[in-house]
Amino acid sequence: MQLNTNGQKFINIIIGFSRDFPFTVNPGEHSEKTYPSLLELINPDDIPPITEMFTDVSQDEEKRFEAHCRFMVNDEYHWFFLSCKAVYAEYGRPVRFEGTMCDVSTYLETAGDDLVYNEFRKKHNIKLSELKKGAPRLADVLDVDYLTSIQRPFAVPQLYSAIFDEKGKLICAPKTQHKSLSPNDFAYQKKKNIRINHLISGTWILGAKTQELLDDNIQLWETLVQTVSRMANAFVVVLSEMDNSQNANKLLGQNVEEQILLNNIYAIIMQSKSADIALNSVTELIGDYFHLDRITIIDRDDFTQELCWCKDYKYRHLPLEIDGDTALDCASIRDDLSLTSSAFSDTDTNDLTKFGIKSYAIFKLINSGAFDSLIMFQTIEKEHNWTQRERKQLRNISQIISSLMMRKETQDKLEQSQKLMRQLAFYDAIYNIPNRARLNKDLDKIIKRNTKGSLIAFKVTNTRTLSAVYGHTYSDMLLRSIAQYLKDLPVKDIGVYYFTNAIFMLNLPDCTDNEAKNLVEMLIHRFSKPWKFGEDEHSIHCSLGIAFYPENGEDAEELCKAASTAMYRAREFKQNSYAFYSGSLERTRMFAASLEQHIRECINDGMRGFSLRFQPSFSAVDGSIIGCESFVRWHDDQYGNIPNSTLFPMAENLGLSHVIDGWVMERSCEFCKEIQDAGFENFTVSVNLTAGEPQSAEIVTQVRHALEESALPPSSLILEIPVKANIFYSDSTHILHDLRTLGVNIAIDKYGTGNISLKILKNSYVNLVNLPAKLFMNHEDEFDTELVSSVIHLAKCRELTVCVKGIEDKEQLDTVQKFDIDRIQGYYCSRPLSLTEAKTVFTESIRIKGC
Structure with a gap:
């Protein structure tokens, strides 16, 4: 997957802290785009730092992060600098990251991916003694060519850019910038110090002729200043580590034999694929070199031992239960560790003889400057007197093992983070x-x-x-x-x-x-x-x-x-x-996609092709028209008449159901008000929703707007909701409450289809119940007849209006009129009428046949 930057250098971003880590660029803007997964955009080698960042935030160790990583843009990886902060929901749960990203590819000129190390190989002339005196010269750490090229974005008219050393002497400026220019020529300036080891080693000045021009370039300039500072410090850190290693070499390399040991240890560390493998190989080498029998690591907290290396299998069976009540309670060991961070056995003192250990050398292992655990070098077959040279060697080797164990701990955490990342990348956390x-x-x-x-x-x-x-x-x-x-x-x-x-x-x-x-x-x-x-x-x-x-x-x-x-x-x-x-389904899918697009166009074009039909409702007592039910229809010049069974699901998928509902509501209320003004004061209109039931509180707003615009009395509007709608059975009845507060009527539609629930008739927000005419037509089953009578009786007890819909012939009409009902409706009474036909019919005094 590729990132489309549209040529932007600075991009606002949002990283969702949810399944697949959705990644949004330019949120809230016209060019906003959301990618389903951040992990599909970045270079796989950059997943570990992102993994650590997510882990730190999830454990509430960090609130923000800044990092360089590579995104695929135009079929090649570009370096971007990301600066984001975490946004938290209630209870301190991180929900997303918000911030910016900047394309810095042109400013990170390097032959390969290992940016810091490749550049550092060119900087071998910096000495450790220079670091001890203070900050090294910026021009020695970073090439002048690099410092010159990174200023290229500011080599434009009316802008000035230059980098000076700590004494104020010019290091470099953009090549195309006129040499006669100076900071004094520009009224508007910004200055930032470049620090190495927390000491000022340079200053970058950006000047402009106008404040507006300066403001336009300030964000990119600040990012590049930070990039230069980070690179310089990274070089110095690597230099210090290498110089420290050289000092350790001198300290341990007293003779050729010791130098060979040291070289072998470092060769193992450099060539091993993991810290675990390196630790096992190094301890085996040390054991052979010093003629040891066993090496163990003792945990600082509970003093349990972990076998690190053993010369002979039989020594594995010796007791390892050297804990706080044994080893550290031994006076000589305790005193020596507290004074010198090490303890040695000698001819006069050996507190561990009872464990079968003839001699030992114990050292504290330091992790991040704090005492973390102990390492014990042991001989079991014969006693050994530790010379000063051996003590010095083992003490320094213990420091190497400390760094290995710290590396092992770091790798373990990284593996856990990567495992978690793989889990998040390939597993849905919600559905498990x-x-x-x-x-x-x-x-x-x-x-x-x-x-x-x-x-x-x-x-x-x-x-x-x-x-x-x-x-x-x-x-x-x-x-x-x-x-x-x-x-x-x-x-x-x-x-x-x-x-x-x-x-x-x-x-x-x-x-x-x-x-x-x-x-x-x-x-x-x-x-x-x-x-x-x-x-x-x-x-x-x-x-x-x-x-x-x-x-x-x-x-x-x-x-x-x-x-x-x-x-x-x-x-x-x-x-x-x-x-x-089948292949025909694919053609059907393509047709449906084309139809969906056309529906969207017609709705957005003022509901082009949409119209209403009105089916009269009659009084079951005297046959007079007392209201109507409105239906939406869509006829398109290209696709013809589209049935609602096709239209409504497509509108719902497009998220446009509420638009159709609002239009139907407004036109229905306007029509009803027009009929009332013509003399039918108690005329009512029933409206169905495209989704079948209210999907959100937005329907309340639509109804209120339609009533206000048409000036229709709220009691003249009936909203029909299917009996199977979940809203009748849940505790979330606030929508029904708000609708009834407006004064509109609510009808249970299609009652009696499927299972009959008597409980729903107790719903306090319901005014009407609609029964299908087919429910009355099972003459041979007395139970069904009694059941219908009972439903009508219960509805009347609740003072609900009972309407029978779907009357298609005279037999059905004669049958339903034998029951105590209030309203009737169906094709036999009247087919749905167009707007013009409805106005004509409703303004005349008619009665249905047979009433």
Whole structure:
């Protein structure tokens, strides 16, 4: 994946502290873009420092970070300087990083990736004695050519740039800058010191003819000053480490034999792949050189011993329980360690004889300036008298082992951080299963082996409703329980992955067509029943798509696309269904994508092609018109009449349902008010929502706006919400409360379809209940007749208005009129009317036939 910088040098960024670490550039601007994963943008070698940064913040050790790392831009890696601070949510949880990044590739001129070390090889003429006197000269640490080239961005008219040494003498300026210029020629200036070892070794001055010009360049200048300072200090640190190593060489290298030992130790350290391997090899070398039998490390806190090296296997069985009650309670050892940080046995004193140790040399190991643990060099077969030369050698070798152990600790932490990073990169922390990146990697590996199998896309289609009613956290935990169920399916070699947007992918290698079909049918059967989560039960709607490899895709991307296409086709067909992928589905998907784009264009173009239809509602007592229900329709010149079953899901996917709802609400209220002004004061209008139920509190704002603009009395508006809507069964009823506070009426729509819930009739926010006419037509079953009568009786007890909808013939009309109902509606009474037809019909006094 590549980063698109649009040629910008400074870019505002946000790094999400969540799954896959989403990376956003230019947030809040026209050019804002979000990449799904930071780890896919940066050089893999730069993951460790980013890993450490995330770990430090997660452990609340750091609040901000600054680092150089490489991003892929235009097919090559560019160096960027990142400066960000952590943003925390309540309870101190980090949620994101905010800051800036600057492209500094042109200012970090180096042949390879090891920037500091490659440049340092050119600086061998700096001596340690110069460091002790103070800060070395900036021109000695960094080449003048480098200091000159880094000033190139400021070599423009009306700008001045120059770097001076600590005595005020000019080191260099941009090559194209006129030599006669001086800081005194510029009224507006900024000055920053460049420090090495906390001492001033140079000063960079930036001048401009105008304050505005200075402000435009100040941010880049400050970043480059910091870059120069960091590079210079890095060179000096490396120099000091090498000089310290040279001093250690002189100290230990008293003769050729000792020099060989030292060279071998450093060769082992430099060539070993890890600190563990280096530590084992170095202790073995030391044991052979000093004719030791065993070397152990003693922990400072609990004084437990860890066997580091042993000459003979039999010595492993000697006691290692030298703890605070033994070794450090021995007077001579305790006194020697407190005075000199070391302790030696001699002919007169050996406090560890009872442990089978004939002689010992113990040293404190120092980690970051503090006593960390002890190292014990031991002989077991015979006594050994430690000479002053050996004591001096072992003391200095212990310092080397201290650095090795510190390196080992650092590597262990880095490995843990990298393991955590891999976990975060390939695992979804919320659903506790592998993620999309892991799926792509596994699928590509399987397909390359020419293995046949199936990929099933499993989508929970009503998560948006669940999130709106119960909250996102509850919805995520519910999905996690589903993911765990899928993960535990008794299917051989099944792999379950979280893909995106409540979609799970089930990978079934070596799976036949029939086996895949049987599995999805079993899943559909399972999710057709209520899903128990905690104390609650939920109706889970799902759609599944099946693709086969390698037939339907030659790589992971194609295969996932095929399975997703089949899944969306199943979703269009009906809920809780599945479909197999085929070439025709791809053509259907492309048509759907084109239609979605056209829907967006028409909605944004003043609802082009949209219109309303009005179906009258009649009084069940005298047959007079008392209101209507409004329906939205869309006719397009290119695509013709598009059914609502196609329009509404696409509008919801596009996030434009609320736009359609707002338009329908406004036009319906305007129409109702117009009919009332014509003389029908009690005329009402019923409105359905595109999503079926209120998705957010925004519907309250839309209703309030429509009522205010039309001046329609709130009691004349009826909002119809399906009986299956979660909002009737959850504790999140604030939306219903706010709607009723406005004065509008709320109707339970399609009551009696599916399972009949009597509890919903007790909802205090409901005014009306709509019953389907088919519910009344089972004449042969007396129980059904009694059930309908009981529902109507309960509704009347709650003072609810009862409306029967969907009356399609005279038999249905005659049947429903035998019951105590209030309103009737259907094609037999009147078909839906256009705006012009509705105005004509509603302004005339008519009665339906037979009333």
